[in-house]
Amino acid sequence: MSKTDQQLQxxxxxxxxxxxxxxxxxxxxxxxxxxxxxxxxxxTFNIFPSYALPSPEDVLKSFKEEIVAGRLVNDxxxxxxxxxxxxxLSAGLAIPVGLWLGQHAAxxxxxxxxxxxxxxxxxxxxxxxxxxxxxxxxxPAIFLxxxxxxxxxxxxxxxxxxxxxxIYFRVAHDYNYKGFALITKVTFPAVLPQIITALRxxxxxxxxxxxxxxxxxxxxxxxxxxxxxRNGLRLDSAVCYMIVIGLIGMGIDRILIQFTKxxxxxxxxxx
Amino acid sequence: xxxxxxxxxxxxxxxxxxxxxxxxxxxxxxxxxPGEFVVLVGPSGCGKTTLLNILSGYLKPRSxxxxxxxxxxxxxxxxGLFPWLTVNENISxxxxxxxxxxxxxxxxRELIELIHLQGFENHYPHxxxxxxxxxxxxxxxxxGDSDILLMDEPFSALDxxxxxxxxxxxxxxxxxxxxxxxxVTHDIEEAVQxxxxxxxxxxxxxxxxxxxxxxxxxxxxxxxDEVIEATKAILYEFGxxxxxxxxxxxxxxx
Amino acid sequence: MKLTxxxxxxxxxxxxxxxxxxxxxxxxxxTSMATKDVIHQGPNGLAHHELAIGFLPVTCxxxxxxxxxxxxxxxxxxxFDSRLFTDFPTVASALEAKQIQATFMIAPxxxxxxxxxxxxxxxxxxxxxxxxxxxxxxxSIRSLADLKGKKLALPxxxxxxxxxxxxxxxxxxxxxxDITFVILPPxxxxxxxxxxxxxxxxxxxxxxxxxxxxxxxxVLYYARDIWPNFISCVLVVHEDLIKSNPxxxxxxxxxxxxxxxWAETHRAEAAKLVAPYYRQxxxxxxxxLTSNPERVKYxxxxxxxxxxxxxEDMGLKxxxxxxxxxxxxxxxxxxxxxxxTPAAITTAEITDHNKHNR
Numbered sequence: 001m002s003k004t005d006q007q008l009q010x011x012x013x014x015x016x017x018x019x020x021x022x023x024x025x026x027x028x029x030x031x032x033x034x035x036x037x038x039x040x041x042x043x044t045f046n047i048f049p050s051y052a053l054p055s056p057e058d059v060l061k062s063f064k065e066e067i068v069a070g071r072l073v074n075d076x077x078x079x080x081x082x083x084x085x086x087x088x089l090s091a092g093l094a095i096p097v098g099l100w101l102g103q104h105a106a107x108x109x110x111x112x113x114x115x116x117x118x119x120x121x122x123x124x125x126x127x128x129x130x131x132x133x134x135x136x137x138x139x140p141a142i143f144l145x146x147x148x149x150x151x152x153x154x155x156x157x158x159x160x161x162x163x164x165x166x167i168y169f170r171v172a173h174d175y176n177y178k179g180f181a182l183i184t185k186v187t188f189p190a191v192l193p194q195i196i197t198a199l200r201x202x203x204x205x206x207x208x209x210x211x212x213x214x215x216x217x218x219x220x221x222x223x224x225x226x227x228x229x230r231n232g233l234r235l236d237s238a239v240c241y242m243i244v245i246g247l248i249g250m251g252i253d254r255i256l257i258q259f260t261k262x263x264x265x266x267x268x269x270x271x
Numbered sequence: 272x273x274x275x276x277x278x279x280x281x282x283x284x285x286x287x288x289x290x291x292x293x294x295x296x297x298x299x300x301x302x303x304x305p306g307e308f309v310v311l312v313g314p315s316g317c318g319k320t321t322l323l324n325i326l327s328g329y330l331k332p333r334s335x336x337x338x339x340x341x342x343x344x345x346x347x348x349x350x351g352l353f354p355w356l357t358v359n360e361n362i363s364x365x366x367x368x369x370x371x372x373x374x375x376x377x378x379x380r381e382l383i384e385l386i387h388l389q390g391f392e393n394h395y396p397h398x399x400x401x402x403x404x405x406x407x408x409x410x411x412x413x414x415g416d417s418d419i420l421l422m423d424e425p426f427s428a429l430d431x432x433x434x435x436x437x438x439x440x441x442x443x444x445x446x447x448x449x450x451x452x453x454x455v456t457h458d459i460e461e462a463v464q465x466x467x468x469x470x471x472x473x474x475x476x477x478x479x480x481x482x483x484x485x486x487x488x489x490x491x492x493x494x495x496d497e498v499i500e501a502t503k504a505i506l507y508e509f510g511x512x513x514x515x516x517x518x519x520x521x522x523x524x525x
Numbered sequence: 526m527k528l529t530x531x532x533x534x535x536x537x538x539x540x541x542x543x544x545x546x547x548x549x550x551x552x553x554x555x556t557s558m559a560t561k562d563v564i565h566q567g568p569n570g571l572a573h574h575e576l577a578i579g580f581l582p583v584t585c586x587x588x589x590x591x592x593x594x595x596x597x598x599x600x601x602x603x604x605f606d607s608r609l610f611t612d613f614p615t616v617a618s619a620l621e622a623k624q625i626q627a628t629f630m631i632a633p634x635x636x637x638x639x640x641x642x643x644x645x646x647x648x649x650x651x652x653x654x655x656x657x658x659x660x661x662x663x664x665s666i667r668s669l670a671d672l673k674g675k676k677l678a679l680p681x682x683x684x685x686x687x688x689x690x691x692x693x694x695x696x697x698x699x700x701x702x703d704i705t706f707v708i709l710p711p712x713x714x715x716x717x718x719x720x721x722x723x724x725x726x727x728x729x730x731x732x733x734x735x736x737x738x739x740x741x742x743x744v745l746y747y748a749r750d751i752w753p754n755f756i757s758c759v760l761v762v763h764e765d766l767i768k769s770n771p772x773x774x775x776x777x778x779x780x781x782x783x784x785x786x787w788a789e790t791h792r793a794e795a796a797k798l799v800a801p802y803y804r805q806x807x808x809x810x811x812x813x814l815t816s817n818p819e820r821v822k823y824x825x826x827x828x829x830x831x832x833x834x835x836x837e838d839m840g841l842k843x844x845x846x847x848x849x850x851x852x853x854x855x856x857x858x859x860x861x862x863x864x865x866t867p868a869a870i871t872t873a874e875i876t877d878h879n880k881h882n883r
Binding site (some may be wrong): 047052053077078080081084088131132135136137184215216217218219224227228229230231232234237258259262 | 533540541544545547548581582608609610611612614615619620621622624710711712713715716719720731732739771803804805806809
Binding site for chain 2 (some may be wrong): 263
């Protein structure tokens, strides 16, 4: 008993180890700050002409302008709404489909070429149809996000299910897990860590696609903001939108990382 | 305490199995009596796992018949626990069908105490040592209404000392909760230390080449006379026994 | 553990709900902007209808935001909401779906829509002229003939610019492939010229003025040099609206005409007024409108048969249009007002409005 306790103690510090050194926390800020300085330097000394690269001061000014006008907040909400709805729609459909395909080798073989075909089709190729079928507003953008996210997610879930060690199914057989219970109690939790990783990747795709998707068929949103800034010959405001897009993208990824901290998926990341 | 293991048992009648062209089992006959501890010993790759899968019902044999009475559960070499469930939740899998919640709770607490893992109830398998994990597996299969335990080299992934301790642990658990056991191992010492009856399996296609009855009471030491005798017999069966003639030859060679 | 999981999913649900509420602002109780028959108490308290009109931030569409502004500050039966679009395909799609029922768009695109069976009518013009061929400031290009073998950017194949340049090339006796045409989004044209990716571009304002103001472009031809009273964009109205609400269309055309008349004589004020609508720099707009009054004109905006016959002929000849549409089907001049007075917009109101927007 005492022996095994010692083994346990020697294994826990691994998971409790924390990066407490100051350098680790500060270094990203140093990099970001020096990028800002470099930007400022390039603009101040006119290395690029001002029409080719707006200066930090101009961008800051347009930031203020956009916030005061309330457009920026409205655009952020519009984009987030489209991404969130598109993301949950595709996750809600792709995960069950992936679970099902993963467990049926025959249907997996049948569907795999089709899924791969659509996965390699850039979602932006759907733009004409998105506008034709869903006209303008939220729907075409949500549709494009869905097309971008659905197929890679199905494939990820499917291959995750296909690689579940058979031992889990044998155990499940012993303990009488069948049908729906088998999927929810065994298959799904067994691939949950991989699903979460896939969701993070998918979210990344969705957030990239939304910017392009909103450049057509939309009346608001961050992508539209960039497009409009471009039409208005306002590169400073375009940069301001770019910064917002990057920051929100990062922020939401931080939230998604919290999923990996759920206790019943930790095992998937500690191997 | 349960005693319905007395009307449990497995019998194989003329069972053969093959994967494609490869014949794995050939005309195997085996009857495990209720409450008996049967150990199957054989070299690795001899089809032990296939045999266990047929016993558990996970695989259907090509030909022959299998009769099972009672609920069967398996302990695997490693990774048999669901990593997404805590110790408590893993053990509770076997207690799902107990209607009474309080009774279920009691049984769970009792099992945890039985394997001395109080305080680790809410740990996940990856937070435990190999020995602790196998103890949780033992608690899981023994809990609830199981009748027959199949064990697929359950201790072979552990270090030698932990393995010895786990054998004692298993004997202790079975004393408290008797079950019919079919235990597969390649470890001859383990076989003779635990078994009521040892069945020696041949190479592929697998059949039973020797049957040994060991009658001394458990727990046994690896150094007990009867254990040593049985070990010799099995080594002989595998052709691994060093004869007096071999020893002399060895000295002469030097 | 249960707790963390539950809070997690509750948190997500809450996030979505909050986002949805913020997105649709149910407290605003404002139905879709595009509805035609909303009895709307406009800011002047007199408007009975509300209509959304699509426009792009080009000077061709300047009268649209001006009309929007005028409908809110002066007496009008209809409240007009100008709705900013960023590209023509989206405008066309919105019109097809009847999400908007009146919009400005490039003339040949409107004709193409009609040809494809979208029941739209051209009721008025955006402005006259207002397009230029821009070349690099220090380039040696002095006439169209010098463009031989060079790259010239156009905004769209269905732009009147495309039709007109082909007419000009014919006049110069050039073959269609003497100039390499590239299609570029107008905002990219000035920078493409600056970087040397193209040698010239032909587009509407303010994308020409931008290159001039930034100091790397000069005007080779004004549109009027090639095709007097050049038409770039037109006011397009869906036939359903014409049938169901002719008074609204009458209000619209009158509003646009009056706005044009006002803008023609109040150019600096017009630049100031539309800058926040366009989300553009007032300086560029001011330059377009005031540097040379011949650059853009907001008078003589009636859609005549001769103008469109010419455009149609050119489009058919070039193969962009497939079949001849009778002018009576394409144009509807019945809403044009007989008596015209400039829109009664005061400078004080513009200043006030801009303060609110900034």
